[in-house]
Amino acid sequence: MYRTHNCGELRMSHIDQEVTLSGWMATSRDFGGMTFIDLRDRYGITQLVFNMDDNAELCESARKLGREFVIRVVGKVRERSNKNPNRATGDIEIEISQLEILNAAKTPPFTIEETTDGGDDLRMKYRYLDLRRKKVQDNIIFRSNLAIASRKYLAEQQFVEVETPFLIKSTPEGARDFVVPSRMNPGQFYALPQSPQTFKQILMVSGLDKYFQIVKCFRDEDLRADRQPEFTQIDCEMSFVTQDEILNTFEGLTKSLFKTTLDIELPDFPRMQYDDALRLYGSDKPDLRFEMSFVELNDVAQNKGFSVFDEAELVVGICAAQQADAYSNKDIKKLTEWMQRPQIGAKGLVYVKFGSDGSIKSSVGKFFSEDDLKVWGAKFNAKPGDLLLILSGEAEKTRKQLSDLRLEMGKRMGLMKAGDFKPLWVVDFPLLEWDEEAERFHAMHHPFTSPKKEDVPRMLTGDHDTMKSLKADAYDLVINGAEIGGGSIRIHDRALQSRNFDLLGFTKEEAENQFGFLMGAFEYGAPPHGGIAFGFDRLCAVMNGQASIRDFIAFPKNNQGKDMMIDAPSPIDQQQLNELNIDLQKEKI
Numbered sequence: 118m119y120r121t122h123n124c125g126e127l128r129m130s131h132i133d134q135e136v137t138l139s140g141w142m143a144t145s146r147d148f149g150g151m152t153f154i155d156l157r158d159r160y161g162i163t164q165l166v167f168n169m170d171d172n173a174e175l176c177e178s179a180r181k182l183g184r185e186f187v188i189r190v191v192g193k194v195r196e197r198s199n200k201n202p203n204r205a206t207g208d209i210e211i212e213i214s215q216l217e218i219l220n221a222a223k224t225p226p227f228t229i230e231e232t233t234d235g236g237d238d239l240r241m242k243y244r245y246l247d248l249r250r251k252k253v254q255d256n257i258i259f260r261s262n263l264a265i266a267s268r269k270y271l272a273e274q275q276f277v278e279v280e281t282p283f284l285i286k287s288t289p290e291g292a293r294d295f296v297v298p299s300r301m302n303p304g305q306f307y308a309l310p311q312s313p314q315t316f317k318q319i320l321m322v323s324g325l326d327k328y329f330q331i332v333k334c335f336r337d338e339d340l341r342a343d344r345q346p347e348f349t350q351i352d353c354e355m356s357f358v359t360q361d362e363i364l365n366t367f368e369g370l371t372k373s374l375f376k377t378t379l380d381i382e383l384p385d386f387p388r389m390q391y392d393d394a395l396r397l398y399g400s401d402k403p404d405l406r407f408e409m410s411f412v413e414l415n416d417v418a419q420n421k422g423f424s425v426f427d428e429a430e431l432v433v434g435i436c437a438a439q440q441a442d443a444y445s446n447k448d449i450k451k452l453t454e455w456m457q458r459p460q461i462g463a464k465g466l467v468y469v470k471f472g473s474d475g476s477i478k479s480s481v482g483k484f485f486s487e488d489d490l491k492v493w494g495a496k497f498n499a500k501p502g503d504l505l506l507i508l509s510g511e512a513e514k515t516r517k518q519l520s521d522l523r524l525e526m527g528k529r530m531g532l533m534k535a536g537d538f539k540p541l542w543v544v545d546f547p548l549l550e551w552d553e554e555a556e557r558f559h560a561m562h563h564p565f566t567s568p569k570k571e572d573v574p575r576m577l578t579g580d581h582d583t584m585k586s587l588k589a590d591a592y593d594l595v596i597n598g599a600e601i602g603g604g605s606i607r608i609h610d611r612a613l614q615s616r617n618f619d620l621l622g623f624t625k626e627e628a629e630n631q632f633g634f635l636m637g638a639f640e641y642g643a644p645p646h647g648g649i650a651f652g653f654d655r656l657c658a659v660m661n662g663q664a665s666i667r668d669f670i671a672f673p674k675n676n677q678g679k680d681m682m683i684d685a686p687s688p689i690d691q692q693q694l695n696e697l698n699i700d701l702q703k704e705k706i
């Protein structure tokens with residue numbers, strides 16, 4: 118028998134019992150006649166004691182053990198004289214009578230502890246060692262618990278888990294496809310799904326009624342900290358539902374996940390119109406852990422002789438509470454430079470300081486009287502001690518810049534607290550987005566999203582400008598400024614779907630070629646339906662207050678899209694290429 122107990126479970130109640138444990142040698146300490154070893158497994162760490170006086174030979178062997186050796190020991194549980202209150206097993210230790218080395222280990226390339234000395238690349242290459250660290254293991258276990266809790270909740274709501282294929286034809290979700298050559302059909306390729314979108318809609322036509330899947334999706338995009346080429350969604354679709362019913366169901370899922378895994382009760386989620394989110398926070402995924410919403414000043418700040426404001430489409434600002442005294446002119450200058458970096462690209466930054474002593478100072482004091490500035494202050498409901506930060510320019514750009522500033526101020530002021538969760542639904546997204554450069558429409562969500570019922574006639578007959586104003590039954594779940602999920606009510610009518618493809622610039626042939634199967638299915642009794650997908654990796658990260666999804670994925674790719682451990686992607690041999698009818702020489706020409 119390898120073990121009677123694991124390394125996390127022995128307590129005072131086990132005193133005097135003989136136990137067998139197996140695990141990894143984490144650390145070893147020698148004190149002359151005694152050797153102490155920390156034995157680690159997934160469940161915890163238990164202290165082992167080897168006593169020179171009792172068994173010199175055994176103690177010698179223990180001293181020779183290297184870090185990460187795999188061992189099995191037999192011994193008696195005893196009370197520790199020097200207890201460790203920070204460890205679950207800290208009241209006891211094991212007096213060892215037998216030691217067996219199950220496997221030796223090379224010295225690991227980095228320390229396997231809470232904070233490691235290993236750099237990112239090294240940790241990725243030796244991911245199996247990184248995964249031995251409690252912190253990383255806890256993340257993977259959290260993920261497992263979250264998946265199990267999701268399945269349980271959805272099963273209780275009568276969702277059916279259906280697997281959809283990975284070797285498919287392209288489904289446009291706005292990214293590049295990964296493709297797989299077909300050996301049996303030379304010159305032809307499968308695409309890996311960017312999401313199971315079309316399949317889940319087909320399942321609704323089939324009458325499955327409520328579908329879910331915790332599923333891998335593949336998107337060939339440039340990588341960032343919160344992106345991976347393969348990632349996981351909790352993907353769902355429902356028939357005969359309104360937007361409201363979908364939001365309620367998945368608000369229920371989210372609340373239940375927070376309750377079961379973090380023991381946090383979330384209040385009801387506010388619903389915010391997309392237009393309001395942009396107007397008040399400059400973002401379709403506002404972080405609502407703090408307010409600091411935008412106030413527009415066009416009516417009070419224009420036509421007073423300050424040409425920068427006069428020429429601007431929008432003059433808009435935020436009020437940083439009780440920051441006036443904290444920001445010296447030098448600090449404001451630094452903040453202005455921060456805003457002027459190419460990543461943000463603001464031209465300048467106007468401030469008004471309402472000093473706690475009642476003074477009013479502003480970078481545009483030459484153009485505006487104290488009374489003018491007081492009027493601005495009243496719009497923000499500013500108190501003595503508050504600092505107004507104001508931008509101006511083209512509306513869309515300025516809002517985006519102010520959103521960056523708002524988040525930066527929120528961070529500096531300590532308003533984005535870990536453990537504070539502020540979910541919301543952003544609803545009523547536009548259906549289409551006009552791309553100035555390409556001079557074409559893109560689907561704001563995806564091409565299967567339905568316009569709002571009242572907008573259908575305008576969509577079928579309206580002119581170009583009308584199309585820009587169409588609203589969709591599309592929604593996002595946002596938590597703490599991160600987009601956790603998104604979905605929509607779908608088009609279930611062939612003519613409307615065909616019109617949407619038209620607007621998106623597909624020719625009739627292209628639409629038929631790529632999506633004929635879906636439009637065909639719509640002609641055989643497609644029910645009204647809609648759904649949503651949660652980004653599962655991101656949900657894990659956000660629930661744990663972390664920005665990167667990488668540590669919640671057992672085997673992630675690095676920024677170049679590489680798996681450093683198995684060394685993928687990598688070349689394949691000539692025979693495989695021949696079978697696939699791929700001539701690399703020819704491809705190069």
Ligand code: ASP
Nearest residue numbers: 312314604605648649650
């Ligand atoms: N397929 C969509 C996505 O991947 C989600 C949905 O519309 O249900 O974002």
